[in-house]
Amino acid sequence: MDAIRTIVRTARRRIMMRDAVLRIASASVWAGAALLAVLLGCRLASAWLPVLGSPVIPWVGIGVAVASVAAWTAVRVSRPSDLAVSSVVDVKLGLHDRLSTAIAVADRSDPFARAAVEDGLRVAQDGRVRQGIRTACPIAVPRTAFFGAALMGSAVVAWLALPPIPVGGGTVQSEGASEELAAARAAAAARLEPVVRQIESNDALAKALGMTEQQDGERTDGGRDGDSAEAVRKEAARRMTELTQKLDQLMQSEQAQQLDALKDALSRVEPSQGSPVQSLAEALKRGDAAAARQQLEALAKQASDPSLDAATREALAKSLEQLASQIEKSAQGQDALRKALERSGMDSALASNPAALEQALAKADQLNEAQKESIRQAARAQRSANDSLEKLAKSMGQCAGQCRNPSSGKSGGASGSKDGQSPGEEGSQPSSSASSLAQGNQMLSEMEQLAQMMQDAQSARSQCAGGGNATQLASSGSPQRSGQAGQGRGPQGGPSNGGSTPTQETPFGTKSRKERVANQGGDVIARQLVEAPPVVGESRAKLQQIAQEISRGVEEGTGEDPVPPHLREAHRRYFGEMRRRIEQKTGPSSP
Amino acid sequence: MGVKAMASGPAESAYGGARAMHAAPAALQERIESVEGVREACAAFRSVADLLRAAIGRTVIGQQEAVEQVLMALFANGHILLEGVPGLGKTLLVKALGSALGLGFSRIQCTPDLMPADVLGTHIVVDDEAGGGRSMRFRPGPIFTQVLLVDEINRATPKSQSALLEAMQERRVTVGGETRDLPSPFLVLATQNPIEQEGTYPLPEAQLDRFLLKVTVPYVSREELVAILERTTGGPVAEFAPVLGAAGIAAAQRLARMVLVAPHVQDYAIRLVLATHPDGPACPPDLAPLISIGASPRAAQALLSCAKVRALCAGRAAVGTSDIAALAHPALRHRVMRSFEAEAGGIPVDAIVDRVLAHVPREWQP
Numbered sequence: 001m002d003a004i005r006t007i008v009r010t011a012r013r014r015i016m017m018r019d020a021v022l023r024i025a026s027a028s029v030w031a032g033a034a035l036l037a038v039l040l041g042c043r044l045a046s047a048w049l050p051v052l053g054s055p056v057i058p059w060v061g062i063g064v065a066v067a068s069v070a071a072w073t074a075v076r077v078s079r080p081s082d083l084a085v086s087s088v089v090d091v092k093l094g095l096h097d098r099l100s101t102a103i104a105v106a107d108r109s110d111p112f113a114r115a116a117v118e119d120g121l122r123v124a125q126d127g128r129v130r131q132g133i134r135t136a137c138p139i140a141v142p143r144t145a146f147f148g149a150a151l152m153g154s155a156v157v158a159w160l161a162l163p164p165i166p167v168g169g170g171t172v173q174s175e176g177a178s179e180e181l182a183a184a185r186a187a188a189a190a191r192l193e194p195v196v197r198q199i200e201s202n203d204a205l206a207k208a209l210g211m212t213e214q215q216d217g218e219r220t221d222g223g224r225d226g227d228s229a230e231a232v233r234k235e236a237a238r239r240m241t242e243l244t245q246k247l248d249q250l251m252q253s254e255q256a257q258q259l260d261a262l263k264d265a266l267s268r269v270e271p272s273q274g275s276p277v278q279s280l281a282e283a284l285k286r287g288d289a290a291a292a293r294q295q296l297e298a299l300a301k302q303a304s305d306p307s308l309d310a311a312t313r314e315a316l317a318k319s320l321e322q323l324a325s326q327i328e329k330s331a332q333g334q335d336a337l338r339k340a341l342e343r344s345g346m347d348s349a350l351a352s353n354p355a356a357l358e359q360a361l362a363k364a365d366q367l368n369e370a371q372k373e374s375i376r377q378a379a380r381a382q383r384s385a386n387d388s389l390e391k392l393a394k395s396m397g398q399c400a401g402q403c404r405n406p407s408s409g410k411s412g413g414a415s416g417s418k419d420g421q422s423p424g425e426e427g428s429q430p431s432s433s434a435s436s437l438a439q440g441n442q443m444l445s446e447m448e449q450l451a452q453m454m455q456d457a458q459s460a461r462s463q464c465a466g467g468g469n470a471t472q473l474a475s476s477g478s479p480q481r482s483g484q485a486g487q488g489r490g491p492q493g494g495p496s497n498g499g500s501t502p503t504q505e506t507p508f509g510t511k512s513r514k515e516r517v518a519n520q521g522g523d524v525i526a527r528q529l530v531e532a533p534p535v536v537g538e539s540r541a542k543l544q545q546i547a548q549e550i551s552r553g554v555e556e557g558t559g560e561d562p563v564p565p566h567l568r569e570a571h572r573r574y575f576g577e578m579r580r581r582i583e584q585k586t587g588p589s590s591p
Numbered sequence: 592m593g594v595k596a597m598a599s600g601p602a603e604s605a606y607g608g609a610r611a612m613h614a615a616p617a618a619l620q621e622r623i624e625s626v627e628g629v630r631e632a633c634a635a636f637r638s639v640a641d642l643l644r645a646a647i648g649r650t651v652i653g654q655q656e657a658v659e660q661v662l663m664a665l666f667a668n669g670h671i672l673l674e675g676v677p678g679l680g681k682t683l684l685v686k687a688l689g690s691a692l693g694l695g696f697s698r699i700q701c702t703p704d705l706m707p708a709d710v711l712g713t714h715i716v717v718d719d720e721a722g723g724g725r726s727m728r729f730r731p732g733p734i735f736t737q738v739l740l741v742d743e744i745n746r747a748t749p750k751s752q753s754a755l756l757e758a759m760q761e762r763r764v765t766v767g768g769e770t771r772d773l774p775s776p777f778l779v780l781a782t783q784n785p786i787e788q789e790g791t792y793p794l795p796e797a798q799l800d801r802f803l804l805k806v807t808v809p810y811v812s813r814e815e816l817v818a819i820l821e822r823t824t825g826g827p828v829a830e831f832a833p834v835l836g837a838a839g840i841a842a843a844q845r846l847a848r849m850v851l852v853a854p855h856v857q858d859y860a861i862r863l864v865l866a867t868h869p870d871g872p873a874c875p876p877d878l879a880p881l882i883s884i885g886a887s888p889r890a891a892q893a894l895l896s897c898a899k900v901r902a903l904c905a906g907r908a909a910v911g912t913s914d915i916a917a918l919a920h921p922a923l924r925h926r927v928m929r930s931f932e933a934e935a936g937g938i939p940v941d942a943i944v945d946r947v948l949a950h951v952p953r954e955w956q957p
Contacts (some may be wrong), residue, residue, distance in 0.1 A: 083855060087955035096902075096911030097856055100955060104853040105909075112851040115629040116909040 001106060001117070003124035004086070004099055007133060012085045014137035016075045023071035025145035031063045032151025039159045059511050064152075089129075092136030093210070098123045184229035188236030195243055195463045202456040204449055208255075209246045240464055247461040251454065254381045257336065259450045261385035263287040265330035269323070276302075276312075277319040284327070289448035293441055303403035317403040324396035331389035340378035344371055354379065388443045395440025540586035547582040550575050623849065629908050632846055636903040639843060640666075642834045646691035648955050651684050652822065653815030660806045660897075661688060661780070662904070665840065667896040668848045669803025670759050670779040670935050672744075672794075672925060676786060679808045680819075685740040685780045692840065693833025694737035695774065699755075701747035703790065707754035710734050711764045729766065734758050737774050737837065740763045741781040745791040755779075756798045776840045796884060796928060803893045804918075805925035807941075850899035851909040855955035859912045860894045863919060866947045867927050881936075881943055884928035893922040912953040 080088075086100040102120025105113040123129055202207050250256065271281030280295035302308065303316060334351035341348045341357075344367060350357040357379060361372050554575040558568040623632045640662060647658050657673070661684065664671045673681045682698075689696030699710060712732035719726045733739065734755065740749075741755060758764045759779050763772045781802070783794075799805075811819065835843075865873040868885035898914035905914075924940045933943065 017641060081957060084955055084957060087953075091912070091953045094913070096905075096907060096913050097909070098903070098911070100855060101853040101909045101911070102852065104855055105851065110851075111624055111626050111629045112908050114850060115626045115633075116851050116853075118626060119908065509670065 001102070001121070004102055004120055005082070007089065007099065007130065008082045008085045008103070010133050011089050011137050012080060012082075014086065014133065014139055015080060015085060018077045018137065018139045019078075020068075020071050021139060021145070022142055023074055024068055027067035027071055028148025029144050029151065030148075031067050032148045032155060035059065035063060036151055036155040036158065039155050040162075043160075072480070089136050093132045095123055095129070157311045163573050165384050180229040181232065184232040186238075188232055190234060192239060195240070195460050198456060198460040198463060199243070202453055205250075205456045205460075208250055208453065208508055209243075210331050226368060234506065243463045244456045244461065247457050248462065250457050251461065252379045254384075255450055256454055257378055257381035257445065258388075259386045259454055261336040261382050262388060262447055264336055264383060265333060265389055266327070268330050268333075269326050272319065272322070275314045275319045275322075277323050281323055281326075284323075287451070289444045289451055293448065294443035296399070296444065297441060300399050300402070303399055317400040320400035320403065324393040324400065327389050327396065328393035331386045331393060334382055334386075336385070337375075337378050337382040339417065340375055344375055346375070351379075351382070354383075391439045391443045395438075395443075399440075415461075524548070541581055543586050547579040547586075551579050592683075619935050620733075623846070626736065632909060633903055633906050633908050636843060636846055637906045639835060639839070640904045643688075643691055646834050647684070647687045650687035650690075651680050652818045653811045654680060655685065657684065657806050657808050659904075660804050660918075661685075663897045663900040663918070664803045664806075665692075665776075665778055666843050666903075667803060667893075668776065668805070669893065669896065670801065672799070672802040672805045673780060673782040674785055674805060675782070675808030677784060679810065681782045681808050682740060682742060682818060684808075685738065685782075688780070689738040689740075691834055692738065693836050694776070694778075696740070697733035697736035697740045697795055698735050698740040698742060700742045701744050701745060701751070703792075705747045705751045707751050708732065708766075710751060711766050712911040713756065714767050729769070729771075731771070734764060735771075735773060737776055739777070739779045740781060743783060744781040744946050745783040745793055747792065749792050752792065752798060756801055760801050764816075774837075776837060776844070796926075799925045800887055800889050802925060804897065804921040806921055807924070847900045847903055848895070850902055852895055852899065853909060856910050856912055856915065857895065858955065859883040859951070859953060860891050860898070860915050862951045863894065863915065863923075863947060864888070864891045866951050867923065867943075867954055869930075873951075875946070878943065878946050878950065881930055881933035881938060882927060883930040886923050890922055890926045894918055897922060916948055916953065919948055923947070 032573065077143065083100055086103050087097065089095065090097045091101050098116070098120045101116045102124075105116055108114075139319055151565050196211075198212055199209060266284045266287060269281050269285045271278045271285060274279070277295075277299060280292055280299060283289075283291035283295055299316070303313070303320075308316075337351040338348040341351055344364075346360060346364065346367075350360050357375075361367070361375060362374065368376075558571050563571060623629050638901075643662055644655075644658060651658060661671055661673075665688070671866055673684070675681055685698075686696065699705070710732050711734055712730050714727045715730050716725050717728045718724075744752065744755070747755070758773060760775050760776075762775075783791075862873060864886045865871055865877070866875065867882060867890075868874055869879040869882040871885070874882070874885075894915050895910070895916045898910045900909070901914040901917060902910045920941055923944050927940055927943060929938065929940060929943065
């Protein structure tokens with residue numbers, strides 16, 4: 001049986017090799033296709049699949065090796081038996097199953113079985129049979145192998161030839177990415193830092209905007225470590241938008257309206273020419289609270305001066321009383337509230353009656369809640385402004401009284417602290433006049449702080465609007481220059497107007513994108529009856545019906561009637577023009 | 592005479608083998624207890640087959656494949672259905688076979704008025720000369736012979752067909768309550784004409800199945816036709832002596848049954864038969880609509896028994912799948928019934944068998 005076993009081993013080896021080649025060829029086709037798909041995917045979305053950014057040749061080698069090992073393992077697992085191999089050889093070489101029969105009956109002892117075994121041995125010892133094994137079990141490379149190799153070659157070529165293509169918002173991770181990221185951080189910092197500094201220069205403004213220390217610690221370059229340049233730009237834009245919205249809210253808040261009401265009321269003060277209080281009146285008329293406070297302190301000091309003669313003292317007292325009277329009169333006005341009511345379509349007379357105003361607001365169906373709240377806010381601001389004006393008027397009246405009777409009490413305002421809250425150094429006991437003067441000083445001080453805050457807010461808002469210029473400056477290599485217009489101090493120590501910074505269109509914006517959704521209809525979940533005004537005038541239904549019939553008739557007529565082809569377009573144009581004119585008169589919709 | 596004497600030369604060995612088969616079947620049976628004896632028996636069988644071919648070939652020109660299949664059916668102890676157009680030598684082939692075998696030969700020409708008694712025989716009233724009276728005596732019909740030619744069997748009525756086919760299967764007949772064995776060997780060779788269908792009674796599937804092989808007799812070639820004309824229109828036809836007797840045929844049949852069939856070879860025959868079952872899982876999907884009835888287990892039996900004879904004729908002691916494949920057409924063509932779709936499409940049975948052979952690989956598949 002050794003001769004038969006030898007032939008079977010040889011044939012089995014060749015059969016397994018052939019099977020392995022076939023499997024490797026099939027695997028190479030699939031592997032090549034998969035590799036091509038993956039590499040093309042990496043090229044198209046390299047930001048999402050950065051792990052395969054290494055050279056492709058090792059991956060191809062690894063794929064071929066794995067496919068070869070897997071194919072050989074599969075062939076080893078499905079190793080054909082001696083009988084199967086010998087049967088193949090018998091059929092291929094036309095041996096009439098001598099070899100396979102000898103193997104199948106090798107363990108039998110009957111004469112026919114032994115004769116069959118000897119017959120098989122004789123065949124196996126034939127040299128022609130041994131040579132015929134090659135033709136019986138050929139090892140040929142199938143066409144699929146060439147196809148698989150072509151796919152892998154295509155993958156390599158695609159990897160080497162195609163440039164990275166970002167798709168769907170993906171960005172290419174290249175050597176220039178870090179430079180782009182740094183530039184984006186610098187641009188973001190250049191835009192954000194001046195605004196933040198402007199806000200932080202005013203404690204009240206920072207507090208009003210909720211700029212806590214933790215938020216102050218946030219990076220002003222608009223991003224976190226590991227973010228892409230696009231993310232940095234988006235984060236900077238988000239923070240800038242947030243600051244802008246906060247500043248807008250502050251500039252439309254109750255405080256701002258109170259300041260506007262104060263300035264509006266004080267603007268009606270008429271300073272008398274040659275009057276001792278002319279400077280104070282002019283400062284009040286300008287809305288310059290700081291100057292007004294200084295003038296008021298100077299007048300209080302002058303009034304408490306015992307060396308002042310009686311005539312001058314009387315003139316000063318009279319002027320102060322007149323100014324106080326004007327201020328008190330202004331405090332009675334409700335102009336800001338009236339304007340707000342008029343804008344909302346309500347009766348402006350309600351401004352003088354808070355209770356009636358509240359009732360009117362409760363019944364005002366034409367206003368939504370936001371509008372009502374805005375009017376209430378205007379009313380509160382008006383009341384606060386009037387209270388402040390009354391305090392100021394009372395303070396001036398007390399000052400006038402002190403001027404007439406300097407011995408009635410010592411004014412602490414002249415030598416008090418800047419905010420007027422500390423008692424005077426000379427007076428042993430603070431009198432009521434000193435208290436009133438302090439209240440006036442406090443009112444002006446608060447007005448000064450409020451005005452300063454609003455001015456800073458306005459400056460910061462202007463810098464926000466002028467971000468494009470700041471970005472441009474930052475990109476030119478001098479980020480420290482950005483926002484310089486907002487950092488300068490004005491002649492009175494306050495910041496200058498940042499709004500003078502030239503503006504430029506921002507490089508970013510919103511893109512309108514419509515989501516692709518399938519309109520599948522559905523149940524009606526709400527209905528609303530609209531009470532439209534009744535249609536008056538001449539009915540247009542007839543005319544529109546005629547227009548529709550004309551349009552339909554033209555289409556049918558040109559399609560069915562014997563209208564010459566070269567005249568059909570003329571027919572359509574003529575009657576189409578007629579319908580267009582009718583619709584211009586009547587409107588496209590039915591009445 | 593020993594079987595070794597057959598190895599001296601082709602003609603001499605053929606006659607020696609025939610004598611061995613004819614004269615000493617018991618001795619041959621003893622000799623095949625060894626490997627050498629098996630080889631000698633195979634060689635003797637091959638010699639006998641060659642001798643028979645040569646003897647038939649003196650009368651029948653061409654038709655080698657038909658002659659070969661007739662011999663296989665003879666040694667496999669089966670019956671044959673010959674199909675072919677008139678004048679192709681079907682009857683001559685059967686006559687030549689009967690002459691070569693030296694067996695009794697009868698012929699039945701089937702007609703629609705053929706009665707079973709005409710086939711089986713009947714009791715007749717005869718004068719008893721010794722007793723002076725009359726008595727009933729059985730007069731055997733033509734079926735009581737060893738080689739029976741049933742010409743144009745599809746012209747007989749179903750009643751007569753069934754009587755004949757019952758005798759074929761049982762190898763005995765019962766007439767008047769008495770059962771009589773038919774002589775051995777008993778070989779029926781029936782012929783039918785495929786083109787003349789009017790006035791015929793096609794054989795039912797169950798009766799077709801009883802024929803071991805269905806041999807198609809094709810047209811002869813030009814050379815064969817020339818030889819036929821020269822031989823039949825010239826001088827007298829040469830006579831030849833019988834080469835194998837009934838004992839030799841029986842010995843050859845026993846030897847054929849002993850031929851080795853390896854399990855994987857037998858599995859090939861099984862797979863072939865199973866592939867013809869339209870409802871079975873082994874039937875190819877494109878073939879199932881073409882088959883209405885598949886091959887029966889008798890088909891597998893016919894394949895193996897005839898394949899054994901074929902292997903012996905080739906001097907081999909074991910059957911190969913090539914033997915089975917070579918016999919697939921005559922063994923399956925009358926057992927596989929075409930569907931209406933196949934008949935309407937004009938697809939012949941042999942084409943269906945070709946598809947079965949193409950679908951079932953000869954290589955052993957575990």
